[in-house]
Amino acid sequence: MACPDRFTMMTLQLCVTLFGLLVLGLADDVKLKPKPATKPVRLFTDDDLKKYDGSEEGQPIYMAIKGVVFDVTMGKEFYGKGAPYNVLVGKDSTRAVAKMSLDPADLTSDITGLSEEQIQSLEGVFEGTYKKKYPIVGYTTMRILNQDGSPNDDFKPEDQPHFDTKDEF
Numbered sequence: 222m223a224c225p226d227r228f229t230m231m232t233l234q235l236c237v238t239l240f241g242l243l244v245l246g247l248a249d250d251v252k253l254k255p256k257p258a259t260k261p262v263r264l265f266t267d268d269d270l271k272k273y274d275g276s277e278e279g280q281p282i283y284m285a286i287k288g289v290v291f292d293v294t295m296g297k298e299f300y301g302k303g304a305p306y307n308v309l310v311g312k313d314s315t316r317a318v319a320k321m322s323l324d325p326a327d328l329t330s331d332i333t334g335l336s337e338e339q340i341q342s343l344e345g346v347f348e349g350t351y352k353k354k355y356p357i358v359g360y361t362t363m364r365i366l367n368q369d370g371s372p373n374d375d376f377k378p379e380d381q382p383h384f385d386t387k388d389e390f
């Protein structure tokens with residue numbers, strides 16, 4: 222069998238070295254370069270949320286369910302000014318969605334006394350419509366803080382839907 226000559230060996234070694242550097246370089250790129258930051262997740266007070274009630278043309282429309290704030294601008298035909306579900310936006314409408322009610326008394330995050338069926342219906346709409354259709358832009362303070370302003374110990378960023386920016390907290 223013919224032995225590779227010195228020149229061929231050197232060329233081979235060079236190729237192996239260059240390939241190695243390329244692989245290391247790519248690995249470094251993957252490791253060192255953080256992914257571009259996704260939009261920061263916001264914490265909304267009731268007053269913050271009120272500003273996004275669809276009353277101003279061209280402004281985003283936000284609505285919260287279970288303390289998760291969705292950007293529902295894309296569903297303007299449902300939620301915009303004069304649209305059938307406009308009363309639901311600019312606030313947390315968990316109860317209204319659970320009961321499929323537009324009664325002003327139900328335009329609240331309070332779920333006290335809801336039936337098992339209503340809770341299940343809420344979950345269905347939350348998962349099947351809102352989480353599928355609309356981007357999450359933040360959370361309401363109610364989800365993260367207790368009524369008295371103390372931290373809600375049950376809040377775990379990793380449990381939150383679409384939540385992958387743990388460091389925000």
Ligand code: HEM
Pocket residue numbers: 293296299306317318320321322323346350354
């Ligand atoms: C006569 C009564 C009602 C009729 C005929 C009706 C009809 C509809 C229709 C046709 C859609 C659109 C489905 C689609 O194309 O994706 C829809 C969506 C919806 N409806 Fe109603 N609806 C009624 C009452 C209500 C009430 C009382 C609520 C109270 C919360 C409600 C909440 C919703 C919600 C949250 C959606 C999803 C909108 C979205 O995709 O963003 N509906 N409804």
